[in-house]
Amino acid sequence: MSAFSHKMSVILAQPTSIFALLGLLALIIAFLYIKKVRFTTHMLVNVSLMIALSTILHTLRLYHTPQGGSITLGAMLPLILVSFRYGPGVGFLAGFIFGIINLMQDPFIVQPVQVLFDYPLPFMALGLAGYFPHHKFAGATIAVLGRFICHFISGVTFFASYAPKGMSPYWYSCVFNATYLIPDLIICLIILKILPIKRILNEIKE
Numbered sequence: 001m002s003a004f005s006h007k008m009s010v011i012l013a014q015p016t017s018i019f020a021l022l023g024l025l026a027l028i029i030a031f032l033y034i035k036k037v038r039f040t041t042h043m044l045v046n047v048s049l050m051i052a053l054s055t056i057l058h059t060l061r062l063y064h065t066p067q068g069g070s071i072t073l074g075a076m077l078p079l080i081l082v083s084f085r086y087g088p089g090v091g092f093l094a095g096f097i098f099g100i101i102n103l104m105q106d107p108f109i110v111q112p113v114q115v116l117f118d119y120p121l122p123f124m125a126l127g128l129a130g131y132f133p134h135h136k137f138a139g140a141t142i143a144v145l146g147r148f149i150c151h152f153i154s155g156v157t158f159f160a161s162y163a164p165k166g167m168s169p170y171w172y173s174c175v176f177n178a179t180y181l182i183p184d185l186i187i188c189l190i191i192l193k194i195l196p197i198k199r200i201l202n203e204i205k206e
Helices: 003-011 015-034 041-059 077-084 086-103 114-120 120-131 136-160 169-194 195-203
Strands: 063-065 070-072
Touching: 015 086, 015 114, 015 120, 041 070, 041 077, 041 086, 063 169, 070 169, 077 086, 077 120, 077 136, 077 169, 077 195, 086 120, 114 120, 114 136, 120 136, 136 169
Parallel strands: none
Antiparallel strands: 063 070
């Protein structure tokens, strides 16, 4: 059995998790419908390219913790740029799709709610940047904070047993997730500072 087949078998062995993901997708679609977001071919191409770029950057890990979580070369930034350009609704959808790709690449399933808090929801949180299109650094920071909260809840709820003896699960989850998310955020902020973000967003627009 190939590595991909094995990973897919792990996911398919948890049908309740799949139903939970489909339910979350339905909520995103409903949100986009209420907000009257219109998808154009140009938008779909741009969003797809950004998701692909995030996927590639996510594989270029500077550091990968044994329990999961990675410091990357700014893998979150393309999803944040999608949110800046097209708003939070499209950012939520892009984050959901990336979360599913991440699940397919490295599935670790305990139960359905854990799947939501470890895969789609953290990356959907990056869509929060869309509420701050004119405050790039604040938007990126709030987006990553949203992702941190999702992972923190998952760590406390489902992985408390990993905490060293005598250590609070809350403190363990906080420290563990901060060790890779803070460096990843710093890398994203540095890239935001270096790149001509306004020009890039205008190019995406056109």
